[in-house]
Amino acid sequence: MDVKSSFLNGYLKEVVYVKHPEGFIIPNEEDKVYKLKMALYDFKQAPQAWYTHIDGYLKKNSNQICLPESTLYTKVEDSNIFIECSYVDDIIFTSTSDAMC
Numbered sequence: 001m002d003v004k005s006s007f008l009n010g011y012l013k014e015v016v017y018v019k020h021p022e023g024f025i026i027p028n029e030e031d032k033v034y035k036l037k038m039a040l041y042d043f044k045q046a047p048q049a050w051y052t053h054i055d056g057y058l059k060k061n062s063n064q065i066c067l068p069e070s071t072l073y074t075k076v077e078d079s080n081i082f083i084e085c086s087y088v089d090d091i092i093f094t095s096t097s098d099a100m101c
Contacts, residue, residue: 001090002090003050011039012036012037012038017033083095
């Protein structure tokens with residue numbers, strides 16, 4: 001699964017300000033900047049912000065991280081198992097139960 005909006009869903013840990021994009025002009029406000037609340041697609045912080053977001057979600061839902069591989073998560077419920085692995089904005093997952101997927 002390719003998460004198209006992955007880099008737009010990460011919250012920044014640091015304060016980031018950006019200038020107006022080229023072609024975007026508001027009269028009498030050309031020298032103002034924007035304070036970002038979330039990551040933008042081309043930011044170097046975007047992949048880390050996305051990983052932190054998805055990691056928090058998976059851990060909150062009782063998934064266990066695999067120690068040798070920090071992007072591999074598992075969850076065992078009753079006799080069912082869920083396995084998820086992330087690489088940047090790509091996710092692959094499988095389960096013995098449709099409900100767990």
